[in-house]
Every structure is written in structure tokens, then in C-alpha cells.
Amino acid sequence: MDKENKTSQSDIVESSETDVTPKLEDLARLVLDHNDQGSFTIPAEGLYPHQWLWDSCFIAIGLRHHDIERAKLEVLSLLRGQWANGMLPHVILNPNTRDDHGHKLRDINLWQSWRSPNAPDDVSTSGITQPPMVAEAVVRIGDKLKWPERRAWYKMVYPALVQYHEWLYAERDPHHEGLVLQIHPWETGLDDSTPWMYELHSHLLPLWIRFLKKSGLQQIFGWFRSDTKYVPAEERASNIEELACYSVERRFRRKNYDFDKIIDHSLFAIEDLVFNSILIRANQQLKHIAKSIREELPESLRESMAKTEKTLEELWDPYANEYFSRDFVTHRLLKESSVAALLPLYAGSISKERAEVLVRLLENEHRFGPAYPIPSAPLDSPWFSPIRYWQGPSWVNLNWLIIDGLKRYGYDDHAEALKESTLEMVGKSGGFYEYFNPLTGEGLGANNFSWTAALVVDLLRK
Numbered sequence: 001m002d003k004e005n006k007t008s009q010s011d012i013v014e015s016s017e018t019d020v021t022p023k024l025e026d027l028a029r030l031v032l033d034h035n036d037q038g039s040f041t042i043p044a045e046g047l048y049p050h051q052w053l054w055d056s057c058f059i060a061i062g063l064r065h066h067d068i069e070r071a072k073l074e075v076l077s078l079l080r081g082q083w084a085n086g087m088l089p090h091v092i093l094n095p096n097t098r099d100d101h102g103h104k105l106r107d108i109n110l111w112q113s114w115r116s117p118n119a120p121d122d123v124s125t126s127g128i129t130q131p132p133m134v135a136e137a138v139v140r141i142g143d144k145l146k147w148p149e150r151r152a153w154y155k156m157v158y159p160a161l162v163q164y165h166e167w168l169y170a171e172r173d174p175h176h177e178g179l180v181l182q183i184h185p186w187e188t189g190l191d192d193s194t195p196w197m198y199e200l201h202s203h204l205l206p207l208w209i210r211f212l213k214k215s216g217l218q219q220i221f222g223w224f225r226s227d228t229k230y231v232p233a234e235e236r237a238s239n240i241e242e243l244a245c246y247s248v249e250r251r252f253r254r255k256n257y258d259f260d261k262i263i264d265h266s267l268f269a270i271e272d273l274v275f276n277s278i279l280i281r282a283n284q285q286l287k288h289i290a291k292s293i294r295e296e297l298p299e300s301l302r303e304s305m306a307k308t309e310k311t312l313e314e315l316w317d318p319y320a321n322e323y324f325s326r327d328f329v330t331h332r333l334l335k336e337s338s339v340a341a342l343l344p345l346y347a348g349s350i351s352k353e354r355a356e357v358l359v360r361l362l363e364n365e366h367r368f369g370p371a372y373p374i375p376s377a378p379l380d381s382p383w384f385s386p387i388r389y390w391q392g393p394s395w396v397n398l399n400w401l402i403i404d405g406l407k408r409y410g411y412d413d414h415a416e417a418l419k420e421s422t423l424e425m426v427g428k429s430g431g432f433y434e435y436f437n438p439l440t441g442e443g444l445g446a447n448n449f450s451w452t453a454a455l456v457v458d459l460l461r462k
């Protein structure tokens, strides 16, 4: 953990009382420059040495304000990882990294993407995806371009985007029901969020992991974890949760990333609320791109898109007055509350009445109203921990998504208040942390984290 940087950055931030805003933006740009690898940006040095899918989208949204060509490159560099079936992988592995023991290619060997005939030949990637933020990043970049350049930009990326969205439906909506399913917690971007971990602990843990848990032997796995070398273990997912994630990943590898084999006996098969809300917005953006360049989206894709918006309503629970994720097989709602409940605001497809209920939920100080919102698990959840990863801390990217949703539904004051508290939280922490203690505003996880920096730039420019 780089606590030294924290001191120096907070000195700079606080040195000028009259002109704090431009300083914060300058510092954010320094972080982005520092993590720049030429054509893509790593999320943070050490802990995250590769390129992540939704990270790069958020990063491009920030980069567009001062270097539009670099922002485009950030998105284009994601497309080089696209699989022949259309999947955009959640990580494009950086061949120039070494682990703590100086071993090159550790993560590349972990994924072994070459086992799939669909994987690209020239880059190694993971074998799963992440929330489809790409269309949003493409349009945000487009907004900064004059028409002829915007047209050229949209035309350049359109085929890859269509292929990706078609893959999402073809592979992840096998029953054509409208929602797409996720097979690994890492696909949601909220790695250890409470609904997924509740499912894991209550009935999904494989027997051998249950045995390790009972005997306390899971501690041994802790020695092999690389994340806890950079960040205190109590701020990360637990050993059992990580072990389960890695064991699921190894099964995918054994099945050569063949979805039909994976889905049969898949440990996780969940229609995640965050993922599907983001997909709805991405579909709207893809439609906008198609319309702008006078392209016709394939009919089956248009039908699926419409179905997703309709089916999101099936995730509404009238008893809890909340949206939840759903089990793909049984259609049981996973009623463990999390920040995901607010993401349908970003989807923008829900009714005004539903949006109003979500805004009331956001206002509820016993649930989502700590000093530095928005907590990733509600304050009244039995899971809530102010420091543990996606089980309590506030994250700038989720705030950004919810700010966007609030604006679209006309809640400008709420959006402005959330923007101000987000910027205050980052400024006060004295760094650009990965996540923040919602009770104190203290920065947690990796420092100099790229999407925090990029989205601070974007929020300051709004």
C-alpha cells in the first residue's frame, strides 16, 4: 500500500484554498499519465497490471476531456481482445508483467485463453466478460467530436459493438427471455457483492471448499494470494470467496471456455441486476450510434433489446419495493440488498414511479445515506463492512452511473449533491483510491486508481 503518496497528494490538494478544483483535475491527470501504457491504461500499478474492460471504458470517458485521440485508442485497444464469437474479455493480459517472484506470464497461464478456438491468436485474455460499458464510452467520445469525425469514429467501432451485443444475447440469453446471465462474480464488476456471496456461502460452496472452511485450512490459500500483498486482507474478498472464484475459473479453463459445457452444472448462473441495467443503457447507446450512421441493427438484436427492457421489470419485488438479481435456472429473486438496487436508474428504462421509489431508497439514511455515499451494501445489511471491497465501501464508478441516472430522471439536485459528496470524498482522502470508507471517507484498496481519477475529471467537467 502506498500511503506515502497519500501525504504528498493531500498536501498539494489542500495547499490552495482558493483554487482546489483545478488542482484535483491536475492530480487526476497525473494518475492517468502514470498508469498509461501507451495504448491502454492499467487500473493501478502492482495490483492491476493488465487492461480491464469496464475500467478502460471509464478511463476513456475521463481521457476524452483532454486527449480525444488517446481516449479513442483506449477503446480501440479493448477491441483487439475481441473473440471470434464476439465476446469482449474482461481482461486483456499484459505480457510485460511479472509477479512478485519475478515470474512472467502467471495470469496468462492461469487463463490459457488459447484453449478456446474463439480466442485471438496475438493477445492473451481472460475467458469471461464484464459489464458492457463500451457503447457508452464510444458515445461519450463521439459527443466531443464534430460530425464528420464522429461519423468516422462510429463507423470504425460499430461492427465490433454489434458483434459483442449479439454475442451477449446468443450465448448469455439461451432461452431468449430478455435478461443475460453471468457465470462468474468477476463478470459483474462487483466481485464479492452481497447477493452473489450470499448465494455462494449459503448453498453453492463446493464440498472441498466447505471442508477447507471447516478445518480452517483456507488460510493456506491466503499465502498464495497476490492482492493481499498490496492491500490489507480485511479490505478484500475473504479467502473462501477468492478460492471459490479461482476454482470456478479453473473449471471454465478445463472446459476450454465452451459455454454449453460450462452452463451445464455451472456453480453460478445469475441474471445480475448491475450487468443488465448497464446492458439496457448500452443498447440505447448502440441504437443511437446505428441511427447516426444510418445503419440498421439486425432484427433479432432489436427484438432482444426490447425484451431486456421489458423483462427488467420481472426483477422488481413488490414486497421489498426493490429490484434484485435473479437465479437463471429457478427465476428466484436473490433478495440480498446491495447498491445494485439503484442501478435501474442508470438503465433509464424504468417508469417514473419506479425511479421515484429508488430515489427514496437512496435518501433513506439508514440504508444508503452515510456521510460519504453510496455504500455498496446498505448500512442495515448484515454484510455491511465499511472497508471490505464491494460489501460496504463507496465506489466512484457506481456513483458516476447513478448520478447519470438521477439526471436522466430529472433529479438534478440529487445528482448534484452526489457529485459534490463524491468529489469531496476523493479530495478529502488525499489520493485517488479504489474505494472509500462510506462512514469516514478514508481511501481504501489501491491508490492512484485510474477510474477514480478519470471519473473525477469527468465529474469536474460536468
Ligand code: GLC
Residues within 6 Å of the ligand: 043, 048, 052, 053, 054, 055, 188, 189, 190, 191
Ligand atoms: C476489481 C474490481 C473490478 C475491476 C478490477 C480492475 O477486480 O472488482 O470491477 O474491473 O478490479 O480494476
